[in-house]
Amino acid sequence: MIDAEKLTEEFGCLVFNDKVMKDRLPKDIYKAVHKTIEKGTHLELDVANCVAAVMKEWAVENGATHFTHWFQPMTGLTAEKHDSFISPTEDGKVIMEFSGKELVKGEPDASSFPSGGLRATFEARGYTAWDPSSPAFIKDGSLYIPTAFCSYGGEALDKKTPLLRSMEALSREAVKMLKLLGYADVNRVSTTIGSEQEYFLIDKEDYKLRKDLLFTGRTLLGAPATKGQEMEDHYFGVIKPKVSAYMHDLDEELWKLGIPAKTKHNEVAPSQHELAPVFETANIAVDHNQLTMEVMKKVADKHNFACLLHEKPFEGINGSGKHNNWSVCTDTGMNLLDPGKNPGENTPFLVFLMAVIAAVDEYAPLLRLSVASAGNDHRLGGNEAPPAIISIFVGDELSEVLKGVEEGNAYHSKGKVQMGMGAEVLPHFTKDNTDRNRTSPFAFTGNKFEFRMPGSAVSVANANIVLNTAVAEEIAKIYAKLEGVEKDKLNEKIAEVLKETLVAHKRVLFNGNGYTDEWVEEAAKRGLPNLKSLPDALPYFKEKESVDLFTKHGIFTKEEIDSRYEILLENYSKSIHIESLTLQEMAKKDLMEGLIAYQSDLLEEATGKKALLGEKSATFEIETLKAIDEAQGKMSEAIKKLAADTTVAEGKTEVLDQASYYQKTILADMDEVRKYADAAEALVPDSYLGYPTYGQMLFSLR
Known part of the structure; x- marks a missing residue:
């Protein structure tokens, strides 16, 4: 256990961070590494050799025997291959070695990862390249080196590479804009994010008995418990001792890895919780979130829990998201999304605010696509999550x-409003300049935007790639209209361009309740897209406007876009295919066996009662038998249809056609099976079922 007084010393103790580099590297080498991180300059081999030697020495001191290039392929997970530091000597001994070449480059097999046609099976070579901007760390006796992953031809096969490209694109356009506005000292702009991570904890033994959770991450059948979240007593409620112990250990493990875990609390649904970190540079934040999810599962296992990260593990209660808090900061310490005391006079803020508004409106389908998945599509639009319609609060x-920008009137801030609670003993404080709107997919929350649509299981890299690139494009458009304008006329031109941009894109602004049917109707009138599933959204990825956006800013090549299109559709279809097979197996075996056994016992009980008490007895048993038999018969028919339609889906060869069929037909078939399965389950005592019920999983922690 980490002593509170030693926390500052223990934080990041397993990270090869800036302090370690400064203490251990020669000054010239340290400066060279920083130059690479800050300016993107090439790292010379002699510098890499020195860093590798020092990194190995530090890693061995901290118990590491191996190293691995840690990367993020298109599986949505992370990947690693471990090599030891040992090198045999002529006398039969070994020495510990680690070269600069091993640090900067690895060669994993690229043919076994999703490539969407970029690589054939026989074209196996791929490369991992060290990302010096994300610090190496030690986990489970290995030195983990964050890396990018590309094919032999240089195509990005991961999520880190396009994220880094998008960060550079936004920085490039933002710096140009700021210099035009008179901020000559700004040389770099960074996007920062804080990813709030929601998750469920259930008993590990219950988890092992649920094939659907094991194979798909969500429950495919299950009658609701008699209590759900309707009492609203779990949100911010007292944390159970077992869960608190888990959270404590999780914090310790994350802090050692330099992950600034800050906030923890119970979420809305029973057994649901949340962890939120402090903001970090986007690249590091994405790496840390991927690592956080891995550590969450590992620590949960030690506490006899299963950590569920699926977006909708339980029907009828809230699912889990990963709110992406996004901001833009300069290397001079300025937050470009901070309104300041007088936002109406804060030109950089207004310019970047308008660029964000235009980006979200112009590229809403791409933002929707960036969070689309088989899991998240179940969550979006429910009462716990934003609708699939993208709007800005x-x-x-x-x-x-x-309003002042549009009407040409200068807005003057009314100043901070004092908040009084009506009791003298309570302190007075100032209100924030904006309320919170949890129904909004994209909400301004004081000095940042909270993108609430990402799902809990996915990497937030995709959302930030699209957001960074779209905002970079809109900044470039504004810059093009201002470039060359005489200095004494610049302010007037800025006001004109901002008004023009706002008028063109204000349809995306909405401060009301995003959960209502009225908003769906209003959004349709405004022409805002309502893309409810991944197959609905993905075609926008290949449209000319999207291809032009990504290729112009060097984020994706046309081939990389095509490959991701194929990968996303294949993954979507495979996910639902596995769900279909799992549901059929559970319904026919785990549930049906219990139904038959219970009916047999009921029949025996009814027969005995009638023999002893007469024909008018055994009413309960007979009515229950009839109800189970009816649900069982309808479930059997629904299973037959699901099986037949799944066979049809398997035979489809065009990826979008197949994914659309899974979305429209197979999911509907699965809902039909579940309807009758859940009706039958509700009639059967828990002891007859081959799996734990919702009530057991959500309310009883062993």
């Missing part, structure tokens, strides 16, 4: 600021 003060 800006709050009352910014609405007034934008």
Whole structure:
């Protein structure tokens, strides 16, 4: 256990961070590494050799015997191959070695990872390349080196490479804009994110008995418990001792790895919780979130829990998201999304705010696509998550600021409003300049935007790639209209361009309740897309506007876009295919066996009662038998249809056609099976079922 007084010393103790580099590397080498990180300059081999030697020495001191290039392929997970530091000597001994070449480059087999046609099976060579901007760390006796992953031809096969490209694109366009506005000292702009991670904890033994959770991550059948979340007593409620112990150990493990875990609490649904970190540079934040999910599962196992990261593990209660808090900061310490005391007069803020508004409106289908998955599509649009329609909440003060921009009137801040609680003993404090709107997919929350649509299981790299690139494009458009304008006319031109941009894109602004049917109707009138599933959204990825956006800014090549299109559709279809097979097996075996056994016992009981008490007895048993038999018969027919339609789906060869069929037909078939399975389950005592019920999983922690 980490002593509170030693926390500052223990934090990041397993990370080859800036402090370690500064203490251990020669000054010239340290400066060279920083130059690479800050300016993107090439790292010379002699510098890499020195860093590798020092990194190995530090890793061995901390118990590491192996190293691995840690990367993020298109599986959505992370990948690693471990090599030891040992090198045999002529006398039969070994020495510990690690070269600069081993540090900067690895050669995993690229043919066994999803490539969407970029690589054939026989074209196996791929490369991992060290990302010096994300610090190496030690886990389970290995030195983990964050890396990018590409094919032999240089095509990106991962999520890190396009994320880094998008960060550079936004920085490039933002720096140009800021210099035009008079901020000559700004040389780099970084996007920062904080990813709030929601998750469920259930008993590990219960988890092992649920084939659907094991194979798919979500429950495919299960009657609701008699209590759900309707009492609203779990949100921010007292944390159970077993869960608190888990959270404590999780914090310790994350802190050792330099992950700034900050907030922990119970979420809305029973057995649901949340962890939120401090903001970090986007690249490091994405790496840390991937690592957080791995550590969550590992620590849960030690506490006899299963950590569920699926977006909708339980029907009828809230699913889990990963709110992406996004902001833009300069290397001079300025947050470009901070309105300041007078937002109506804060030109950089207004320019970047308008660029974000235009980006979200113009590229809404791509933002929707960036969070689309077989799991997240179940969550979006429910009462716990934003709708699939993308809109922006800006709050009352910014609405007034934008009204002033459109009307050409200067907005003057009313200043901070004192909040009084009506009891003298309570302190007075100032209200924030905006309320919170949890129904909004993209909400301004003071000095950042909270993108609430990402699902809990996925990497947030995709969302930030699209967001960074779209905002970079809109900044470039604004810059093109301002470039060359005489200095004494620049402010007037800026006001004109901001008004023009706002008028063109204000349809995306909405401060109301995003859960209502009225908003769906209003959004349709405004022309806002409502893309409810991945097959609905993905075709936008290959449209000319999207291809032009990504290729212009060097994020993806046309071939990389095509490959991701194939990968996403294949993954979607495979996920639902596995769900279909799992549901059929559970319904025909685990549930049906219990139904038959219970009916047999009921029949025996009814027969005995009638023999002893007469024909008018055994009413309960007979009515229950009839109800189970009816549900069982309808479930059997639904299973037959699901099986037949799944066979049809398997035979489809065009990826979009297949994915659409899974979405429209197979999911509907699965819902039909579940309807009758859940009806039958509700009639059967728990002891007859081959799996734990919702009530057991959500409310009883062994």
